């Protein structure tokens with residue numbers, strides 16, 4: 001299903017589009033010419049004024065072919081251009097374009113001299129490996145990538161930073177660190193999903209004149225989450241709305257020692273536009289939170305002597321859930337058997353959409369409580385929490401973000417939002433969505449609690465869980481972006497509470 005979101009391309013989708021174009025009578029050489037010429041124009045527009053000395057590192061495939069076209073065009077524009085080619089014995093379009101470079105007298109060197117060549121280089125064009133690469137980089141290419149990265153010159157990657165898997169963003173071994181990546185036709189998945197995203201620098205697409213007919217039968221596996229694709233997806237209040245029909249969220253957050261998480265989750269939900277929020281917290285902290293949260297209804301949960309929920313807490317939670325249209329559970333509840341039993345009861349007995357975050361995820365790791373539900377469940381883990389759900393380490397999730405998020409969504413039959421600079425939303429049967437509004441400013445305590453409330457509110461307003469997770473992630477990141485723009489303060493200074501002031505405007509951009 002494509003709902004108008006900007007699509008991302010995997011390597012196999014790109015080669016299908018390429019094959020379709022050829023069937024339509026558009027030869028591959030034409031696409032290569034347009035890609036290389038368009039990329040050269042972009043390079044000239046950005047760097048041409050400084051008249052840089054350019055080195056093009058070209059591999060033996062079509063990515064290298066694009067590189068030869070770029071070399072030819074930059075030479076034609078009067079720049080000092082040298083090429084290092086890993087292979088001379090080429091065929092097809094790459095050969096045609098290498099021959100043109102040689103005929104024009106552009107020096108073509110063996111890559112063994114790359115280090116010396118780089119000494120007089122201001123600008124590197126990395127056309128070593130493109131979407132035809134996957135797996136681990138062979139040692140010869142890995143050494144070239146290390147040399148490029150050590151050179152410290154401005155680097156433009158062709159289509160994908162060499163060494164990044166174009167379909168997943170995974171990096172096994174070496175990968176080029178680019179300042180700018182120019183993608184032919186559409187952004188490749190590897191430029192949008194970390195760690196590939198962190199290698200790509202700025203990402204710009206270059207049109208290659210692919211007709212719509214060439215991609216009509218290709219269902220995207222991944223899409224970008226941007227404002228355009230979300231606009232109109234959040235239900236509005238109507239004349240007959242009252243506070244319950246506007247969305248009622250039950251938040252189960254906070255504990256005797258952690259109360260800030262409940263405040264942030266409740267206020268995130270309120271700012272995301274639900275009609276009413278009920279907060280269930282251990283009874284010893286209920287009075288303090290009642291004073292702090294003017295508009296929310298606070299309910300004390302029976303607790304044991306250590307501040308853990310007593311078995312009767314489930315009855316209170318179920319009763320309050322009876323008046324809600326969505327539940328948010330987890331921030332700051334702490335880890336323990338009492339919390340796990342409470343969550344298992346909630347998931348078994350409540351038919352509402354439930355969002356599970358933070359400690360709820362850790363408490364439920366290794367259980368089948370989510371998989372057994374038929375009502376919608378949204379999980380919002382960071383890499384460590386997702387690792388616990390999957391029974392692997394955080395490092396394993398960080399290295400395989402896409403695979404980890406989709407696997408967890410499939411195993412549990414739910415929606416998984418994996419937090420990060422490239423927040424991913426995975427759900428079976430829907431294209432995995434990559435958020436575009438993230439900023440490093442969000443890397444601070446409590447922002448996740450705000451997000452849980454925002455998505456909970458969108459669920460309570462009747463949004464489908466996949467759309468609620470996408471819209472929540474986008475608005476949350478956008479709120480941070482608006483704060484940065486408005487204050488001009490350093491990203492490091494944002495505190496989670498700052499997001500609350502900007503969420504309404506961020507959400508307003510989606511209406």
Ligand SMILES: NC(=O)C1=CN([C@@H]2O[C@H](COP(=O)(O)OP(=O)(O)OC[C@H]3O[C@@H](n4cnc5c(N)ncnc54)[C@H](O)[C@@H]3O)[C@@H](O)[C@H]2O)[C@@H](O)CC1
Pocket residue numbers: 014015017018031032033035059060061062063064065066128129130131132133134135136137138141158159160184208
């Ligand atoms: N529609 C399309 O598909 C278009 C593709 N174009 C370009 O073509 C590229 C894809 O070209 P190809 O499919 O020929 O593939 P690539 O050029 O990306 O990769 C093939 C080369 O990589 C080497 N290689 C593969 N695995 C390796 C490994 N593990 N370690 C070291 N080297 C390895 C191969 O020996 C071969 O030389 C795109 O990234 C893009 O730059 C553009 O020309 C425009 C149109």
Ligand SMILES: [K+]
Pocket residue numbers: 063126127128129130157158159160161162
């Ligand atoms: K490349």
